[in-house]
Amino acid sequence: MATEYKLRMGDGKRLFMTKEQIVADLKEGMADAADLGDIPDLSEDEIDKLVEIITMPSRMVGVEQGMEVPVTHDIGTIRIDGDQGNSGVGIPASRLVGAMMHERAFGADTMELGHIDYSYKPAKPVIAQEMQTMEVCQQNMIVPLLYGAMPNMGLYYTPDGPFENPGDLMKAFKIDEARESMEHSAKHLTRDIVWIMQRMMASGSDGVNFDTIGAAGDGDMYASLHAIESLRKQFPDIYIEAGMAGELLLGMHGELEYDGTVLAGLWPHQQAALVAKAGANVFGPVVNTNTSKSSAWNLGRAVTFIKQAVKDSTIPCHVNMGMGVGGIPMLETPTVDAVSRASKAMVEIAGVDGI
Amino acid sequence: MSNQEILDKLKDTIVNQNINGCAEATQEALDAGLTPVEIINDGLSPGMKVIGDKFEAAEIYLPQIMMSAKAMNAAMEILLPIMEAEKGEADEGAGLAITYVQEGDIHDIGHRLVTTMLGANGFKIVDLGVDVPNDTLVEEVAKNKGKKMLLVGSALMTTSMLGQKDTVEMLSEEGLRDSVKIMFGGAPVSDKWIEEIGADATAENAADAARVALNLMK
Numbered sequence: 001m002a003t004e005y006k007l008r009m010g011d012g013k014r015l016f017m018t019k020e021q022i023v024a025d026l027k028e029g030m031a032d033a034a035d036l037g038d039i040p041d042l043s044e045d046e047i048d049k050l051v052e053i054i055t056m057p058s059r060m061v062g063v064e065q066g067m068e069v070p071v072t073h074d075i076g077t078i079r080i081d082g083d084q085g086n087s088g089v090g091i092p093a094s095r096l097v098g099a100m101m102h103e104r105a106f107g108a109d110t111m112e113l114g115h116i117d118y119s120y121k122p123a124k125p126v127i128a129q130e131m132q133t134m135e136v137c138q139q140n141m142i143v144p145l146l147y148g149a150m151p152n153m154g155l156y157y158t159p160d161g162p163f164e165n166p167g168d169l170m171k172a173f174k175i176d177e178a179r180e181s182m183e184h185s186a187k188h189l190t191r192d193i194v195w196i197m198q199r200m201m202a203s204g205s206d207g208v209n210f211d212t213i214g215a216a217g218d219g220d221m222y223a224s225l226h227a228i229e230s231l232r233k234q235f236p237d238i239y240i241e242a243g244m245a246g247e248l249l250l251g252m253h254g255e256l257e258y259d260g261t262v263l264a265g266l267w268p269h270q271q272a273a274l275v276a277k278a279g280a281n282v283f284g285p286v287v288n289t290n291t292s293k294s295s296a297w298n299l300g301r302a303v304t305f306i307k308q309a310v311k312d313s314t315i316p317c318h319v320n321m322g323m324g325v326g327g328i329p330m331l332e333t334p335t336v337d338a339v340s341r342a343s344k345a346m347v348e349i350a351g352v353d354g355i
Numbered sequence: 356m357s358n359q360e361i362l363d364k365l366k367d368t369i370v371n372q373n374i375n376g377c378a379e380a381t382q383e384a385l386d387a388g389l390t391p392v393e394i395i396n397d398g399l400s401p402g403m404k405v406i407g408d409k410f411e412a413a414e415i416y417l418p419q420i421m422m423s424a425k426a427m428n429a430a431m432e433i434l435l436p437i438m439e440a441e442k443g444e445a446d447e448g449a450g451l452a453i454t455y456v457q458e459g460d461i462h463d464i465g466h467r468l469v470t471t472m473l474g475a476n477g478f479k480i481v482d483l484g485v486d487v488p489n490d491t492l493v494e495e496v497a498k499n500k501g502k503k504m505l506l507v508g509s510a511l512m513t514t515s516m517l518g519q520k521d522t523v524e525m526l527s528e529e530g531l532r533d534s535v536k537i538m539f540g541g542a543p544v545s546d547k548w549i550e551e552i553g554a555d556a557t558a559e560n561a562a563d564a565a566r567v568a569l570n571l572m573k
Contacts, residue, residue, distance in 0.1 A: 036413075167464065170417065170418065170421050170464060171463065171464055171467060173421060173422075173424075173425045173428075175418050175421055175422055175425075178418065179418065218416075248413060250416070250417075251413075251415070251416025251417065251418070252416065252417060252418070253416075253418065254415065254416040254417070254418045254419055255418075264413075264416050265413040265414065265416070291513075291543075292545050292547060
């Protein structure tokens, strides 16, 4: 009987596969990415390396010595204090304590201050508190501390915001009105992000993290790119990290352009150029996990996409690794066997600059 | 203009999201002697197939699909009264399609597109709307028992998708499972899920849904 290795499905369920099955799934995932993104396959050597990583007997694996990369954290300041619904562990602690724990105990190379609502729009009414917290954190920390939140353009649509919901308008076949609503929302989102970051920079922030760009489709990306461009002009030394929400930029509008490129339908390697053009320092590409496929399938696919993004990007790529992205199963607290294997593969095969 | 040219023009109006043009081309086709079935099967549906393929390839997006569906609707407003008059009340057409969005889910753009496409392909429609409890579904199926019937459920979220399993079980418990074909759709629905819960089919997109539905009802 052939040896079976422990893997996981994309939803985290334990799975046992033979080496032949693993190779088949890796190649199938790779082919899916290559087909969708019109990008090259991985080489046979790279497939072999992926098999080696997946079949390592240790529960947890790490990168080879000398291949360590920086790790950047997002909402980590409230990961300590937050409950499971907020990806936290429920230990009462201030945001300062959370940030310092990541810096001094967990080895984070950069850190982020984020509000519990974690979108730019709800940070506006509490901007004074955000500014004061940033200042206190900066006085106590050494690693670069960014201010971060989700652009989350959905908050500008009814019932949460002032503009009519494009989903409702589209259902009524009011396509032009839906697009106008997205364009208005994008302008307001850009304005709000810039306004918030002007104040956070005045409070000593080292930069900004755009977390989950494109969550509300191409309008979300359009607004974020314009905000990046504006911030770069106003603060030439600001550190800007631009992380994506998903692998494919959804065309909710369908016709928005940036620098002559239609935003809808861009894959990670195509998003990288626009993010760099707008003025970001770091690009955070995303590949989504398919919960109905094995972790081998997902990892083969994710590494293929990210390798091309790293190749095409003119700025460093810090790949998004966490629940449901980067070949990691979709679990609130992703398992260490899957996280460490996927991370090692991203560093040693895709060649990412950071995580 | 030859019949093929007329059909190509119809197809182009769908592909190019030309709403007014589609209605005009439909009238032109009728005036040229083409039947509503020919207009739908050889002109409008191939156009929607192109739209479905382009969406799959991420070449077009939701707004463009909605515009094409609207163009198709404009044509169907002209064709449906003619088809109904020709068929008479007793004719079941392709069958009765009961369409709905699963309980706990209000995402209905996909549901509306599929409903439009089924109507365009000769199904009589009972649209139960969104957030529909399984009890309502069972009642509706019981009410229409004996008819050529297709249940078409949509769920965008994995949480609401789980309710589809209960739908199949409840219909079986009530002795209604053999009275109806069941199709489920939505982002999380896969062939494996359909097999697991004992439903009959799923489809990749609205255009594909119409094709699958017609095959299912043969």
